[in-house]
Amino acid sequence: MTTLEIHDLHVSVATESGPKEILRGVDLTVRAGQIHAIMGPNGSGKSTLAYSIAGHPKYTVTRGTVTLDGENVLAMKVDVRARAGLFLAMQYPVEVPGVSVSNFLRTAKTAVDGQAPKLRTWVKDVKTAMEELAIDPAFAERDLNTGFSGGEKKRHEILQLELLDPRLAILDETDSGLDIDALRVVANGVNRFHARGGKGVLLITHYTRILRYITPDFVHVFVDGRIAEEGGPDLAEKLEAEGYVSYAGTSA
């Protein structure tokens, strides 16, 4: 049973006026089969949580622990975390000119599995996953994320989620900037992934809209670097109606 445990996590970034603390003691446990939604206003530290778990060098963990099935995630290099079963769908996927999508996908799959995928099943898997996400087959020969529209980038993140098949997926504002059709396509992809069973999902979002298509088991409200309130799906409805005003005195 996959379990991601975050305990008393404090994270800082370097600024011109010295280190600035962004996460101030986050406690969160995500178990296999669960979908957790993290919601919060801009600047509350939601993305920092995602990037810290993935191991971005910009963020320094000053206190606390992150474990995946008891293994110390914070001691692992970025690529090792991915091979241990963590996946981060980014809000702003990075362009890598000259590296084709198909080459990238095959290289990543080989890396996370520790062996090259069998050619015939791989080609079929890629084709099926692309069809389900309404991605044009010509996409495979394009340069990774280069010149992709916002929607294409997000669908490509979910394509990777489905193909790399991690144990725990963190989705950082995957819904931002998507029109309603693209949002449905992306949400369906996440639901398909979750339906495989044994998968944990941590869904970070600013808006409640995506929660009409992906039903969370738990909703956490993130304010000022820590979790301010926790509840079930009904908490999302409350946020839909009232916004974040009652938490931070802001309507952001």
Place this chain on the structure above:
Amino acid sequence: MTILDDTTSPQHGLTEHSHGAGAGRADGHGGSSLHRFASFDVDAHPVPGGREEAWRFTPMVRLRGLHVDTPLDGHDYEIEVDADPQVHVETGEGDDTRRGVSGYVPIDRVSARAWAEADKMIAVTVPREVVTKRPTVVRLRGLSAEKAAAGHVVVTAEAFSRAVVVLEYEGSAAFAENVEVVVEDGAHLTLVSLQDWAGDAVHLSHHHVRVGRDATVRHAVITFGGDVVRVGTSLDYSGSGGDAELLGMYFVDAGQHVENRLFVDHNTPHAFSNVEYKGALQGTGAHAVWVGDVLIRPEALGIKTFELNRNLVLTDGARADSVPNLEIETGEILGAGHASATGRFDDEQLFYLQTRGIPEDQARRLVVRGFFASLINKLGVPELVGRLGAAVERELAVSEARQS
């Protein structure tokens, strides 16, 4: 617009501006500086001291006196030819009448000295209307850098021919050289100059390309090895409708100096030129210089030109100078522009690939190979793809060995 700008990433750091039709003005890069002096008379070119505009980036003390008066009478090199059966490769004497067919007149002392002292020349001729099946390779292997030598190459693609010619340089040498490239009307020539010298080689070369009416030329300067490799490329047109692509690729290691100077002279109407040079640098004292001059003369109506230089700095201690110059003397053009960007290795690209399980060294390879991929594709010589890829791998292995 020079020097390493460590705040710009290759992805976002492209500074660019374009001049559309009707923009008839000089570009603020120094008036008519691009109308330059030329002479066959060696003594008409004073010995450069290193402060001159054309030499200000060059490490003069490492030139083995090629720019002063070191005799250029050495012959410590071998020539190997592997030609398409329809292409003629001949050697000639210093007084061969084919010299000078491109209309080139030496623009600096090294070039004038090489012109005066070369006692042998190589002529590569693609006969009229011949379409070749495979690249013609002329390989020069230097045996020693002790005695300096002078070379002269004339590559002629006769009317309506189509060919690929590769000039390869390897081994040790102190070599001053002129290369003339003539692409006659309607011909299509790809010329690649591949500098894969040993670590002690000094190579100062000037290429002049003359593009005929409706001719197409793809000219590439690719440099991996050598202590100092300085290649000037000038190009002009002998008729309208010419199409020139000037490509460059370099990988500069610790202590190496690689300099490329281009001058595109738009002297006819309805011609095109596109310059694209890309380089990677690693190690202390690695220095790349790119100067791209484009002159659009009053008669160059309806032309279009663009030039691009991008440098990828992989480690601390490396330096890239990138200087584009555009001088426009007519507003009646389709377009002119340039872009130059020097960026550090993009850590965000590395992070993205690593979050997908790809180990760091493999991620670096992917990014660097990707950086050069479009250029290698544009070159369009399948026979070179494997070799260039291997050279990039070899260079990356050097940097990984240094890091570990």
